[in-house]
Amino acid sequence: MVAITLFGGTGRVGRALGSAILAADDLALAGILGKRHAGGDYGTLLGGDALGIEVVADVDAALAAPSDVVIDYTKPDAVKANVLSALSAGRHVVIGTSGLTAADYDEIDAAARAAGRGVLAAGNFSITATLLRRFAVEAARYVDDVEIIDYGPAAKTDVPTGTARELAEMLGAVAGPSSAVPIAQLTGAPATRGAALGGPRPVQVHSVRVPSYALSCEAIFGADNERLTIRHDAGASTAPYVAGTLLAARRVREWTGLRRGLDHLL
Known part of the structure; x- marks a missing residue:
């Protein structure tokens, strides 16, 4: 039996999890x-009978009950501190929150290794999004020239x-070298060329942030007289993320340090 502490358990994906x-x-x-539903019973919040599990607003209070794994689906400005606290408390961690930088992941990896715990982080836990990356x-x-377009709803604050x-x-x-004109040599408004990551x-x-999108991501490859687009589109349901996240929670205790992407478990 794997005991799980759920950070962000009152949000859209959190409730489904x-x-x-x-x-x-x-x-x-x-x-x-x-935080939004602190003090309430989680079972009641889910629309069922009381479970005796109180929703708390404080990380330390959430970690007070023994568990094996923390799953984080909170906010980009909170996730790093949450993960470091969980590792310090001896938990393995699954990160479903986006917005972390490469430097953040390096710090988390170092903390996980020091604690002897495993971490799995994925920007998207759906199987089809994982296949997009693969x-x-x-x-x-085989094709050097590639750019990415990232689509999200107007209210989404983290980019990409x-x-x-x-x-x-x-x-x-x-990827090999791009044939595009280097950003430094462009005229006009170079920022319209996006961010180099x-x-x-x-x-x-x-x-792109406009209404009607859930989440979509496409990689556009260009070669001489031909083009390839590989795209993933998410629907309105949280179901695609739940199975992958719980697979990660079941497996994250098998290693030490950070691994990124559900690919590691396929």
């Missing part, structure tokens, strides 16, 4: 962090999405 954990035979819910990385081995950031970092590690060959990422 909480319900799935409660329904699983091999998982147990140990604690819930959720197929795009394969394409980048975790999916797009991870994809850029993966492509930047294998990843390395050693950074990839241009363009974030």
Whole structure:
């Protein structure tokens, strides 16, 4: 039985995860962090009977009950501190919150190794989004020119999405030199060319934020007289993220340090 503390358990994905954990035979819910509904019973919040699990607003209070794994689906400005606190408390961690930088991940990896705990982070826990990354990385081995377009709803504040950031970092590690005019040589408004992310060959990422999108990400590859687009579109349901996140929670105790992407578990 894997005991789980759920950070962000009162949010959209968090509630779906909480319900799935409660329904699983091999998982147990140990604690819930959720500032907006602090003080309430989690079972009642989910629309069922009281469970005797109080929603708390403080990280230390959420970690007070023993558990094996912390799952974080909170906010970009809170996730790093949350993860470091969880590692300090001896928990393994699954990170579903986007917005962390490469430097943040380096710090988390060092903390996880020092604590002897495992961390799995993914910008997107859906199987099809994972396949987007895998197929795009394969394409980048044969086609040098690639850029990424990242789509999200108007209210989304972090740019780009975790999916797009991870994809850029993966492509930047294998892609060849771009044939595009270097940013420094452009005229007009160079910022319209997006942000260069990843390395050693950074990839241009363009974030679109307008109503009607859930989350979408596409990699556009261009060669002489031909073009390849590999795209993932998320629907309105949280279901695609739940299965991948719980798979990570079941497996994250198998290693020490940080691993990024659900690819490691496929």
